Amino acid sequence: MKSSRLPSLLLIPLLAASSLLAASAITQREITAASEVIKRFTDSEGPRLRIGGIDSENGNPVYATKATEEGLTISGSSGVAICKGFYDYVKSQGAGISSWTGKRFELPILPELTGKETKVVSPVKYHYYFNVVTYGYTMPYWDWPRWEKEIDWMALHGIDMPLALVAHEAITARVFKKLGLSDKEISEYFVGPAHLPWMRMGNISGIDGPLPEEWHKDQVALQHKILERMRSLGMTPICPGFSGFVPPAIKRLYPDIKLVETHWAGSFKNWMLSPDQKLFTKIGKMFVMEWEKEFGPCSHYLVDSFNEMDVPFPPHGTPERYKLLADYGDKVYQSIKEGSPRAVWVMQGWMFGYQRNIWDPKSLEALVSKVPDDKMLLLDLAVDYNKNFWNNGTNWDFYKGFFNKDWIYSVIPNMGGKTGMTGVLDFYANGHLEALNSPNRGHLAGIGMAPEGFENNEVIYELMADAGWSDKPIDLDAWLKNYDICRYGDTDKALDDYWKIIRQSVYGSFTDHPRFNWQFRPGRIGKGSINTNPEFYQAIERFASCANDFRDSDLYVSDLTELTAAYLGGKIELLIQASEMAMQDDNMDQAKRYEQEIEALMSGMDRLLASHPIHRLDVWLNYARKHGSSQELKDYYEKNARRLVTIWGPPIDDYAAKIWSGLIRDYYLPRRKEYLKAKFDPSVKIDLPAWERDWVEKNRGVSPVSPFEDPVAAARELIARAAKVSPDIIKQPEGILIGTWNPETVGTEWKELSWSVSPSALKQAKALRFSYTKGTNKLEISHVRIEMDGNTVADIQQNGTTGIENINNVYRFRIPQDAQGNNSCRIIARVRSDGQADSRGNVELIPISQ
Incomplete structure (x- = not known):
């Protein structure tokens, strides 16, 4: 990693600076508390620094900084204002950052010692x-x-x-x-x-x-x-x-x-x-x-x-x-x-x-x-x-x-x-x-x-x-460049490119509930809600391209593991769609090949995140277990912690949607394998809701995994492997594919099938279409209803069929403008198949634009 840092000033103890209190309302208690925050951030007694009080302006907090040959003086109207002033000074010098995944701090060099004061007044109280x-x-x-x-x-x-x-x-x-x-x-x-x-x-x-x-x-x-x-x-x-x-x-x-x-x-x-x-x-x-x-x-x-x-x-x-x-x-x-x-x-x-x-x-x-x-x-x-x-x-x-x-x-x-x-x-x-x-x-x-x-x-x-x-308006390009310098110690063109490109994707769009399709209960064939457009993958590839220059930065490595996991997650989503379509066509050999690649990428993603400081299930569960004074209570707290990040209640299944090491290898991947048992052998009966409840209520701990010795090299290898997965492997339906039916899910008796769907996709659609793809028998549909947050927002009574001939197989609806589905959104259909139930097909939303 390149470095542009110059020799820093020597450390000397913080000054209590009571003489700087003047007539401001700040107390010595706040100054002491602020100095302790700065000490913990700098892991030292602090740089050459004097801190003191200053009055707020119109009730709004204020801080002021001034650099002279005697050192840096920070005045604030509260302990928080002093801390903010110090932190902003550190960032102005590209000298560090405080984040949840870790921190970086290098003692800043002073700018030109003009003695000029910089004053910042917050626009709000x-x-x-x-x-x-x-x-x-x-x-x-x-x-x-x-x-x-x-x-x-x-x-x-x-x-x-x-x-x-x-x-x-x-x-x-x-x-x-x-x-x-x-x-x-x-x-x-x-x-x-x-x-x-x-x-x-x-x-x-x-x-x-x-x-x-x-x-x-x-x-x-x-x-x-x-x-x-x-x-x-x-x-x-x-x-x-x-x-x-x-x-x-x-x-x-x-x-x-x-x-x-x-x-x-x-x-x-x-x-x-x-x-x-x-x-x-x-x-x-x-x-x-x-x-x-x-x-x-x-x-x-x-x-x-x-x-x-x-x-x-x-x-x-x-x-x-x-x-x-x-x-x-x-x-x-x-x-x-x-x-x-x-x-x-x-x-x-x-x-x-x-x-x-x-x-x-x-x-x-x-x-x-x-x-x-x-x-x-x-x-x-x-x-x-x-x-x-x-x-x-x-x-x-x-x-x-x-x-x-x-x-x-x-x-x-x-x-x-x-x-x-x-x-x-x-x-x-x-x-x-x-x-x-x-x-x-x-x-x-x-x-x-x-x-x-x-x-x-x-x-x-x-x-x-x-x-x-x-x-005042923030120049985002300049801000992001400084963010990289503060976080990694430097920047380069690849990082500049990353920010420009990613802002054409996930950081230039707003998704209500960003989840990949593999974070839902298996059987959901459609895409998840994360904006994995071509720019998404291109941006992450650019970020990873400078890994050798930044591998000495712990924060860069953490970010690389996180971004690689996101990259793999999108490619796994494509493979799952392709596998489901192959199974729908009864091409089980092709589906198994897709599933082998899904397992390889999910396992690699999980092992890579094992190096991440916080995106790990064991971190979450350890916090919970530490509250228990007995084995019974430790198990109780762990069960509750497991429930929230998976089934929630239900019915708010998979709401938290964490991309965590441990959760991937112990929950998402085994759940998919459980689902595939019945797909590859129709004689096997499974109960996924029961499997999920057992995982929450009966399991304890996290299975062992060995992190990669070189997570940077592993990340780049995984990206190179996943890059070969192209959207071309998916046969795109005319509508928005949300689910399927097949002989394992329908029978000759009437039953209800349910498919999860995002509220945004639902509100952008005008109808639901049942499209037969294969089999000797048609599908009959008698009733479709749509639920958002448990409330029925559309109820269509219509007899239809889809097979060799389609009759009334499109169900039109209009979602009320004020309907909301923040927690759950489902389409439920009452269906049956004639004959031996040998019927397969897709369930698609028809966009308003069609």
Whole structure:
């Protein structure tokens, strides 16, 4: 690897710099905490550095840097601002980076010693981070060392408003117990740790419960450390409040209360206590008081009651609806206020873009109308979805600046912690400028990120963290070049080419749920959702072409293994489509050859990722097992961790879609082999859902694997091998192929077949076609229905057949504009074959363009 670094300055201890405090509001505690973050990042006492305080400007955080012969001086309005100032200086010198896969730091040389001060004022007061479900998909089993690293990452990236939900259930259990519920009634209501976010939002109950009592003690101790560190850096943590969800056993104590049974994703339920009942206010007040008794005062409390659920209010346009919503909002706020008069009610705004059929402007205006403007903060979570997926305009325009309430501009770059690549880099660099300059900006208070999971697509988070502190356009080409220098120590033309080309593919397009077809239950014949266009492969080949120059960079090697896995994943997807088509044509010898190559590439991908610092199943499971004080509890936590990253519930199967070493060799590949048993021998009967449940509930640990001695050489060899797999091996159907039928799946009696499909493909289609390809018997179809998130959105009663002659074999539909399928999307058909059921064919979506 080439190096352009010059000799660095000598290390000397950090100065406490109390003399630099001046009249600013920053405390010595924050300066000390910031200096400790810098020490941990630099693995030293720090460079020649003086740090101190500076006033914020109009309430917005500020930092200033100045280089002189005496060293570098950093002044900040908070501990976070100081850390951000130091980190930005390091990056300005190309001297290092802090990331989840590792860090790089070389002591920076000082620029020209002009003594000129560089001052940066954030355009907003807050910089938000986390999503409620991040506490499921990424963080449920973190220990303090991992949390400390994350808080350091947050401080260096200028994050000062994190969601802090650890120990939510411990406080909830105390409140329920004070009300008179038994330990058994409480523990049986709670779900397993990785699923707690959805219980908190009223979506689920019963999964992997009861929750062990030891969990609460562990989480309380952990949250004390988390909040202490966040506060010491000047962060404003958002803590949980009471959202109204209670165990049904509460009716034993209050038989006259009205509980509403909530439903989610077609299969799950919880129980909601309406805010119009006095018990809601009582519990809300008790929760806040119990929280502050344990953890001290909190200024912001998160309360969400309608996550992806219907609103139990009268129809749009009726005065009663808006009155009830206004009263509802008032009751929720009052329940917080009674526990903490100074507190602000924080609410997630996912539903504002996702469910506009429910949340029209008048409904939201009514909900917030009785809450003081300075006592509410709305999280506009998913601007990237508004702009790049739903294409339904921005929420700040639709809701007219959020009716004078403070709000946070935010994005959701990831669903479920999926490791697939996606995201429009140009948007993440400069999309926030539209909000900053909008006439409907209103009380824009912050910019943030709310991924459902992270430790993936790291460039997006680095970019967004920089964007949140800037009101000027970012030159993305220059930014990416500096990113390479900071991350790898240098750059070259191959890396420049990589970024130019990849921005014509996965980093120039937005995919709601990026998954390969092999990450779904086998039998899905169509393509996955990752944008594996020709530029995708070309870009990764360019990245790998400079491997010998950068093999000494740990971060380059990690990125190479990750990108190679993505490359192989796309080629495996092609092979699976070709194999399924060969089996459909009864060409089993050809299918077996494809399957041999699939196994070779999947095994190579898995072994390569064994060298990756975090994309490994053993890392995930080890965090879970460390929480158990006994073998039984260790096994319990592991089972829960396994469930979330595979079957989830079901029915939200394969939602998390991790491309991890261990998960590939122990789950995805063996599941496919199980599926192939029946394909290659029709006398074999298999039950894939049962196989999946057994994997979650009965298996423990990860099978052994030996990482490649030279992962760089292995990556290049695997890319060269996979490059030979061409899209030409697939016979392209006229429509979008989503599935097949064959003698193993149909019979002479009526039965239902089901095929998963992406919501985006469904919304771009106008009909479903059954196309016979081979066999002596026709297929009869009597009924087709389409389900999104468990709700039927199309139901077509039509008798049709496909065989030598096609009669009514096209089923037309229209998906309602407001229909959503974030968690699951299925097409279900009632079919049978005549004669001996010797019938084969394809099921295709017909695009609107045809």
